Amino acid sequence: MSENSLEKTMKALVLEKPAPVESGPLLLCDLPVPQIGEEEVLLRVRACGVCRTDLHIVEGEIPSHLLPLVPGHQIVGAVEEVGEKVKDLARGALVGVPWLNQVCGSCRFCQEGKENLCENALFTGYDVPGGYAEYVATSREAVYKLPAGYKEEELAPLLCAGVIGYRAYRMSGVKEGDVLGIFGFGSSAHLVAQIARAEGVEIFVFTRSPEHQRLARDLGASFVGRAEDHPLRPLTSAIIFAPAGNLVKNALSYVERGGKVVMAGIYSTPLPEIPYSLLYWERSVKSVANSTRQDVRELLDFAQKFHLEVKSEVFPLAEANRVLRLLKESKIKASAVLKPQP
Ligand SMILES: [Zn+2]
Numbered sequence: 001m002s003e004n005s006l007e008k009t010m011k012a013l014v015l016e017k018p019a020p021v022e023s024g025p026l027l028l029c030d031l032p033v034p035q036i037g038e039e040e041v042l043l044r045v046r047a048c049g050v051c052r053t054d055l056h057i058v059e060g061e062i063p064s065h066l067l068p069l070v071p072g073h074q075i076v077g078a079v080e081e082v083g084e085k086v087k088d089l090a091r092g093a094l095v096g097v098p099w100l101n102q103v104c105g106s107c108r109f110c111q112e113g114k115e116n117l118c119e120n121a122l123f124t125g126y127d128v129p130g131g132y133a134e135y136v137a138t139s140r141e142a143v144y145k146l147p148a149g150y151k152e153e154e155l156a157p158l159l160c161a162g163v164i165g166y167r168a169y170r171m172s173g174v175k176e177g178d179v180l181g182i183f184g185f186g187s188s189a190h191l192v193a194q195i196a197r198a199e200g201v202e203i204f205v206f207t208r209s210p211e212h213q214r215l216a217r218d219l220g221a222s223f224v225g226r227a228e229d230h231p232l233r234p235l236t237s238a239i240i241f242a243p244a245g246n247l248v249k250n251a252l253s254y255v256e257r258g259g260k261v262v263m264a265g266i267y268s269t270p271l272p273e274i275p276y277s278l279l280y281w282e283r284s285v286k287s288v289a290n291s292t293r294q295d296v297r298e299l300l301d302f303a304q305k306f307h308l309e310v311k312s313e314v315f316p317l318a319e320a321n322r323v324l325r326l327l328k329e330s331k332i333k334a335s336a337v338l339k340p341q342p
């Protein structure tokens, strides 16, 4: 890094202590532009998606790993500088950084190709600084090339909402002609709905917000209702995106024999007591934890081959507290994206 950039500062949103988002826990600060190591990359952030996980981190529903913290793990940035050992990225290239940042490669999960379960994993905007900033330094292994034909604000939500949704969708095991139930309809669900439709899977959507119901219909849902509305036909499997544990009971009572109920969130309120008969007939409930690098590549490939309509609302970086509050109140239509330079 040149001496000049040592003095350079950037705007960043910093969480010093988790607190309800209504109290404005993210502070707009001037921080030094980070310096990079030899296997790292400095990105100028062009867009950073806002994920429900950010809300859980900011409010302390999941334990803090690093404080003070710059959150944000759906980063689209232009390569500003590369470390000495990074040979395959050119300055100016537009790239993406997802939630999974670094893994150890040696624990038994890494050895089995399940690096999403790595015992020593580092996550972007949680264990290492994230993208709610003008610049971010990140390890080369966390940087992905992005599909063509999308705007920056359309690419950002692919990096977690898209990737985790994709992993949950694959875990649901649905195929052409099946019916997939989707509980909660936001950033991730609106992308999964399109992946499912592209593969000939019918979707039934359960959500309270009239605006989310409308969006679900626009994206091809053949049934739209609230969680307590019994669907016309049984579901083959279901994915729960809303962080409400009681939905497990609804989902299990709607899936047919052998059906899977996949919980896509990093946090949920407690699960209810359920009669064993709901789980019987080889129904299962499973959570999704993070993603593998292969999931990221597959989702980005999918988005290259099949154009996903990413519904993004763009906000200035400085408004992150307000955006998180809107997300908490289900007032974001699909995906919210922060931009340092609107
Ligand atoms: Zn590991």
Ligand SMILES: [Zn+2]
Pocket (backbone or CB within 6 Å): 051, 052, 053, 054, 073, 099, 160, 161
């Ligand atoms: Zn996320």
